Amino acid sequence: MKNHTEIKALVFDVFGTIVDWRSGVAREAQSFLNRHAPGLNAFDFADAWRREYSPSMEEVRSGRRPYVRLDVLNRENLVSVLTHYGIVDVPDPEIDELNLAWHRLDPWPDAVAALCSLKRKFIIAPLSNGNIRLMVDIAKRVGLPWDAILGAEVARAYKPSPQVYSETVDILGLAPPELCLVAAHNSDLAAARQLGLTTAFVARPTEHGPHQRTDLKAEAAWDFVVDDLNELAQQLGCAD
Structure with a gap:
């Protein structure tokens, strides 16, 4: 030592x-999923969203993209995950609100x-x-x-x-x-x-x-x- x-x-x-983060994002996503994808497990959704985290930052680290704050990357990643699961036609305010899940972690x-x-x-x-x-x-x-x-x-x-x-x-x-x-x-x-x-x-x-x-x-x-x-x-x- x-x-x-x-x-x-x-x-x-x-x-x-x-x-x-995992429990918090799953908790915050649950009501959203109840409305838009009731068969989808909230923890699976949280894991899928998190899997986009490092690849999106690597675009900045590599110099392929100028720095943008994580809230921007998280929202882009959320849209990607929604598309992956076939969750479409979600109003922008709902996406914005779900993106704030990362602001409400325990x-x-x-x-x-x-x-x-x-x-x-x-x-x-x-x-x-x-x-x-x-x-x-x-x-x-x-x-x-x-x-x-x-x-x-x-x-x-x-x-x-x-x-x-x-x-x-x-x-x-x-x-x-x-x-x-x-x-x-x-x-x-x-x-x-x-x-x-x-x-x-x-x-x-x-x-x-x-x-x-x-x-x-x-x-x-x-x-x-x-x-x-x-x-x-x-x-x-x-x-x-």
Whole structure:
């Protein structure tokens, strides 16, 4: 384990690490599906929508498309998924409202209390691919106590593009080891480590549902490996 005395700020992946996107999107989609596709499982719909997430961001990461915020990509992906399932003639206001499902996600049970503990000692902020308004809406709804909103819209790039991490270090006025990325995704941590950031893996083995196959465990010797954020707070000397 790395000596944590040099860490001054913690930044967090949000979708999957802080909030349970799958359950939240399925919950928000259920009434929509009851009207338009009553035979379609809401979790299957949520999974299909999420599968469009990374490919749509790769268009931006590759330079094939200029940066647009995640709300725009999510809406385009939603239209694609509706078309895939044969759900047609949905009024635009209904599509817009369903797209806001991502703004109304619930945190994992340990998240809020642990973040409040960590905030007493460290600067804490999201380092998410979600845009600023998206992050603010989630935080205000459930009480995430961020000190700042950082991530893709600030850097105008999507993780794991290097500039997302390097610009965050610069914005906070820190040396890379003084900034710790906390994430449930090994690829996110690997990109951060290449830029010299401290890394913390938190296990979220049901992010993708009961049959998850990826990110079930730490796949490298990250600086911290924990089962939940309360354990991370304890290791960093922030537990109540």
